[in-house]
Amino acid sequence: MRDGTKTRERIETTALLLFVEKGVAGTTIRDIALAADVSEGALYRHYAGKDELVWTLFSRHYGAFAATLDELQAAAAGLRAKLDAMVAGFCRLFDSDRTLFRFLLLAQHGQVEKLTPAMANPVEIVRAAVASGVQRREIPLIDPDLATAIVMGIVLQTATFQIYGRLRGTMTARAAALSAACWRALTPDA
Amino acid sequence: MRDGTKTRERIETTALLLFVEKGVAGTTIRDIALAADVSEGALYRHYAGKDELVWTLFSRHYGAFAATLDELQAAAAGLRAKLDAMVAGFCRLFDSDRTLFRFLLLAQHGQVEKLTPAMANPVEIVRAAVASGVQRREIPLIDPDLATAIVMGIVLQTATFQIYGRLRGTMTARAAALSAACWRALTPDA
Amino acid sequence: MRDGTKTRERIETTALLLFVEKGVAGTTIRDIALAADVSEGALYRHYAGKDELVWTLFSRHYGAFAATLDELQAAAAGLRAKLDAMVAGFCRLFDSDRTLFRFLLLAQHGQVEKLTPAMANPVEIVRAAVASGVQRREIPLIDPDLATAIVMGIVLQTATFQIYGRLRGTMTARAAALSAACWRALTPDA
Amino acid sequence: MRDGTKTRERIETTALLLFVEKGVAGTTIRDIALAADVSEGALYRHYAGKDELVWTLFSRHYGAFAATLDELQAAAAGLRAKLDAMVAGFCRLFDSDRTLFRFLLLAQHGQVEKLTPAMANPVEIVRAAVASGVQRREIPLIDPDLATAIVMGIVLQTATFQIYGRLRGTMTARAAALSAACWRALTPDA
DNA sequence: CATGAATGAGAGTTCATTCAT
């Protein structure tokens, strides 16, 4: 109990939730400490400061999710199948940890700007898959960034509507519909 | 009087820019006063407080843009044409006032949650157009909210990529491509 | 009263006293605010922070005293007379504002290290006077820095003893004795 | 036991260095623990707290140096010789352990104020020697405290300049020059 | 009426010290 691991976990879970609910700027160290039942000072033994806590949380999970996405995509053959796999991946993350999904993909902390090109990045995974689909003539010529925007937009906006309560049920239940919509949007002459 | 109006305009333009660049929470009254060349105290003669300034800015322009969108949509016959018109409307806003676009549609201030159902709302305009398209069998049966998410997602994510520098040029130049993508995404058996 | 000048003065007088009594590190912003009867926040309208307050206080008065010392020295002909004048200058500062003397010449805030060579500096004034005395053969050859140490040491340690209560009375009353001692220390074969 | 002693020594050496470099207030227990490769908690097994550590360090060495100075002075006959011996003692301490010299004689921790009259004290040793010189008519009548200030000032300010880099080389090399200067300063009609 | 000095609550952070392990 005094080894700090439990405390770290409690802090991170709590912080994630608060960051998503009230925004990073709107969440105070005191908020986190109170909700995690830790003293404010204790937080600083684990993280150099608020910024570092945010970055730790973001970069660790962002990278991990990118890796998952890459595995899913690699295991599928052809853009259509890759889209299915990736969209399903996004949906699974949403359904299994909605808070994490929001923190990684929807919340506006300034962390995305801190990512270096070398770091694994879900957007780049999607882009690479789409780009290779274009190259293999699976879909007509399209700016890969525009294609990525279309795919990400469809997925993320649907997730956003789910959070706002406009859409109900699980994301996974819609996965097939979403990847189909992406595919159609990318293929003018299907 | 004239002077008061000029001051208000300077304050609002400045505030909008700062809110978008540094976030609402990250922008201080002092920042605004300094950049708008007004005293801090003077700001409180025009707005009851920071919150009210944010809300004023948001609700006025949000409603106005919703009205514009509604006119565009109403002037077009059929969902395909309505989509063209609305997407073009989004693109025009982006190109003419990128800052305003970001503030209204991309930034996460908590203002959207304060909107009452009675207030004009771009998302609802899009939803209504899509819903009537479904009702008129122009597109196959689809949850109107899902369809709205798809349209909004494609437009907003493209705008986001433009802001990040992933995509270059004007949004208007892409308007046709975007509304075409929306249309295809909504029409499984086109 | 609301123009801030009075407040500034109150802050500076108070701060100087506290810095000398409890040390810079040992004095908190709250201490100063309380003693100056100002809110803590108000301090930050006048100074960017504690460091800047310390530096403002130090550099302004340090430079001013150096200028005074230089005038005194320049008005005297010959090292012996210059010593008399400068030592009397130190003594006058001590007697007229003991707190300031301590802050400028005895306290160990890290400000001396921040001085640039271009800034007026009492030690350099003394050194220059001594060096010119050596050059004009008024005193035998001696490392000007060593000579400066001797002069400064005699003056500052006497002041220190006065503060500790080991010595009583005014410094001015001892001025002649001190500059005579300095002169003898510098002239082996007087 | 052996180990405990080693640890104590490591702590004390480290602490002394840090106190001199960053000031007592500017040095944290954590700094010391880290630099001495000890846990923070372990420090409290050796010392009741930070204050006690400072006091232990100061009083022990201050007393020891006073004793050394007293022996040196006692072994010399006449004020002139006593001055030579004592100044050499100061110089030797400076050259052999500059950090200790700074901590004992130049740094402004509030420890000097805690000394009781009963405790051995370098300043008192110097004072006693000078006072007896006055009494024996070796030097003209002078306030013994003023004489002490002159001697201490010459020595300490020279050491200070050495630390600032204004003077180079060893203090011992200057010992004779310094005690000669002291002697001259004390003897008007030599 | 505009100004900007002042307030005061609260933010992030530090640190000597304690104490469960």
Added chain:
DNA sequence: CATGAATGAACTCTCATTCAT
């Protein structure tokens, strides 16, 4: 007995808001 996680008070600094001038 050593460790280092935890505490909690205190610190520096920020900022929306008020208000004397």
